Amino acid sequence: MTRIPTMLMGADGFEHLPGRRVVRSLDCLQCGYDLNGAEAMGRCSECGMPVPFSLAGSIDPIVHKLSPIPNPQAVGRGLVATACALALLSTAIFIWSCGLAWYLSGGSGSAARFSLPPVPLWLPARLWWYIGLAIVAIGGLALWSFKPQAGGRVPVGTVRSVLLLAIGVLLSALAVAVIPVVSSGFAKPWLLVASPLFPLPGLAIMLVGFRGVLLDVGKRSSTFRRAKVRRQRIPPLLIAIGLVTVAWVSLLLSLQVGESLRAISLAVGLLALIFVAIGCWYLLLNAWWIYAALRVPPERLRDLLTEAELLPSD
Numbered sequence: 001m002t003r004i005p006t007m008l009m010g011a012d013g014f015e016h017l018p019g020r021r022v023v024r025s026l027d028c029l030q031c032g033y034d035l036n037g038a039e040a041m042g043r044c045s046e047c048g049m050p051v052p053f054s055l056a057g058s059i060d061p062i063v064h065k066l067s068p069i070p071n072p073q074a075v076g077r078g079l080v081a082t083a084c085a086l087a088l089l090s091t092a093i094f095i096w097s098c099g100l101a102w103y104l105s106g107g108s109g110s111a112a113r114f115s116l117p118p119v120p121l122w123l124p125a126r127l128w129w130y131i132g133l134a135i136v137a138i139g140g141l142a143l144w145s146f147k148p149q150a151g152g153r154v155p156v157g158t159v160r161s162v163l164l165l166a167i168g169v170l171l172s173a174l175a176v177a178v179i180p181v182v183s184s185g186f187a188k189p190w191l192l193v194a195s196p197l198f199p200l201p202g203l204a205i206m207l208v209g210f211r212g213v214l215l216d217v218g219k220r221s222s223t224f225r226r227a228k229v230r231r232q233r234i235p236p237l238l239i240a241i242g243l244v245t246v247a248w249v250s251l252l253l254s255l256q257v258g259e260s261l262r263a264i265s266l267a268v269g270l271l272a273l274i275f276v277a278i279g280c281w282y283l284l285l286n287a288w289w290i291y292a293a294l295r296v297p298p299e300r301l302r303d304l305l306t307e308a309e310l311l312p313s314d
């Protein structure tokens with residue numbers, strides 16, 4: 001069993017708990033009961049969980065050592081908005097690629113040269129314009145949230161990260177808007193097959209920019225700092241995007257060569273794409289943690305407790 005601590009490290013140094021009481025609203029870590037008024041060394045009257053554990057779980061001394069952000073809520077919203085744009089874009093590319101896999105299966109050509117079916121006319125052109133518009137709108141909202149404050153300094157990350165985000169949003173929205181043109185029925189079929197490649201550079205640039213902001217602002221969320229499995233690392237996503245590119249280029253080559261390469265390329269490309277899409281949804285979860293921490297910043301341990309009794313000097 002874990003030992004119950006008699007003192008905790010707060011933002012203002014170590015605080016001895018014996019003889020002190022909780023004087024602010026503090027949720028029990030286990031059952032959520034309000035521990036206001038409880039003894040700091042006591043137990044939750046509802047579930048018996050020792051109060052020091054709830055105290056330790058609610059404070060975050062590291063946050064108080066960081067320089068304050070002038071507009072934490074806006075920055076949190078910007079982070080969530082960027083993650084939404086990433087999740088939307090990656091999911092759209094994945095679904096589109098699945099549609100292309102189905103389209104390719106309609107082609108004939110077990111022989112050396114593979115022939116593509118004609119470009120179907122039912123493709124939802126408008127949908128892509130809406131997705132492109134949504135990415136510009138959500139991305140614009142995010143960039144607005146990261147804008148420099150009155151003091152003239154950028155509140156989060158570096159200027160470079162925010163600039164990369166802007167470039168990524170514009171590139172991917174443009175690429176998405178081009179997809180209906182290549183699937184219009186007048187374009188060459190191979191251009192249609194190549195279309196999932198178009199938004200990938202924009203997606204990769206957005207991810208690099210997002211990483212800079214996420215790692216900088218993420219220091220303010222203890223959930224984000226401590227998370228291991230549920231925290232999405234961005235470099236593996238960039239590697240997966242590279243893998244998708246390689247797989248799709250070999251898919252295009254396979255249109256000349258034949259079936260065997262086509263199946264492998266398609267399988268590798270789709271697997272890497274689903275990895276990217278799931279990773280982007282995890283990034284949204286991570287961004288939400290950070291938003292929650294920025295919206296309700298943790299209290300200082302000293303403010304949660306009554307004054308310390310004078311300790312006998314030893």
Ligand SMILES: [Zn+2]
Binds near residue numbers: 028030032045046048
């Ligand atoms: Zn409890």
